[in-house]
Amino acid sequence: MPVMALDMTGNFFLVGLMGAGKTTVGRALSRRFNKAFFDSDHEVEARTGVRIATIFDIEGEAGFREREREMIAELCQRQNVVLATGGGAVLDPRNREQLARHGLVIYLRATPEELYHRTKLDRNRPLLQTADPLGRLQALYTQRDPLYREVADVIFDTSRQTVQSLLTQLEPQLQKLSHA
Ligand SMILES: Nc1ncnc2c1ncn2[C@@H]1O[C@H](COP(=O)(O)OP(=O)(O)OP(=O)(O)O)[C@@H](O)[C@H]1O
Ligand SMILES: O=C(O)C1=C[C@@H](O)[C@@H](O)[C@H](O)C1
Ligand SMILES: [Mg+2]
Numbered sequence: 789m790p791v792m793a794l795d796m797t798g799n800f801f802l803v804g805l806m807g808a809g810k811t812t813v814g815r816a817l818s819r820r821f822n823k824a825f826f827d828s829d830h831e832v833e834a835r836t837g838v839r840i841a842t843i844f845d846i847e848g849e850a851g852f853r854e855r856e857r858e859m860i861a862e863l864c865q866r867q868n869v870v871l872a873t874g875g876g877a878v879l880d881p882r883n884r885e886q887l888a889r890h891g892l893v894i895y896l897r898a899t900p901e902e903l904y905h906r907t908k909l910d911r912n913r914p915l916l917q918t919a920d921p922l923g924r925l926q927a928l929y930t931q932r933d934p935l936y937r938e939v940a941d942v943i944f945d946t947s948r949q950t951v952q953s954l955l956t957q958l959e960p961q962l963q964k965l966s967h968a
Contacts, residue, residue: 800894802871802894805875806928810827810873810875813946817959825872826863828859828863841917844914871891878936895937895939900926902947903929908921915928
């Protein structure tokens with residue numbers, strides 16, 4: 789039997805490390821809650837016409853962060869959207885402020901080991917193109933986990949869970965929080 793899409797206004801913002809499932813879960817939530825879906829990484833790529841790895845090569849991480857900040861500020865002005873943010877978006881306090889102010893922030897947490905398994909075959913994450921990607925994920929986790937927690941309204945552990953089981957648990961929580 790088809791499940792009715794839940795119609796609620798307001799934004800959901802997904803934060804978390806590379807491989808946490810922001811894009812995958814975000815897309816599914818947007819369908820379920822009848823909201824438009826955006827992914828800040830994809831929007832930056834669409835605007836510049838090149839892959840994120842190329843922006844890192846030409847402008848360095850600082851150049852990418854500036855483009856990401858502008859994009860997030862713009863996307864936060866929208867209503868009734870699900871936004872998957874880039875894994876490093878929370879580093880800039882201005883992004884954290886925008887996200888906290890304009891929507892419900894969901895932190896998808898997973899262990900660095902789990903994230904390593906999810907991302908190891910994908911070459912499109914410049915920060916993981918290193919001799920020791922697991923070590924890099926562990927360092928990023930230590931640095932960023934407190935920032936994700938700081939900005940989050942909801943923290944969700946995604947380790948050892950399928951995307952489908954995650955959605956089944958997330959939906960009632962989000963429904964409740966959206967009406968709070
Ligand atoms: N809960 C999960 N269990 C198993 N695999 C998952 C889960 N969530 C996502 N994945 C898989 O992990 C990979 C990375 O997911 P996704 O691209 O959605 O992460 P992301 O948070 O958007 O990463 P990035 O910050 O790099 O954009 C995909 O192949 C996806 O299918
Ligand atoms: O964790 C990060 O710093 C990044 C994550 C990706 O989503 C991209 O935004 C980019 O590869 C940087
Ligand atoms: Mg993504």
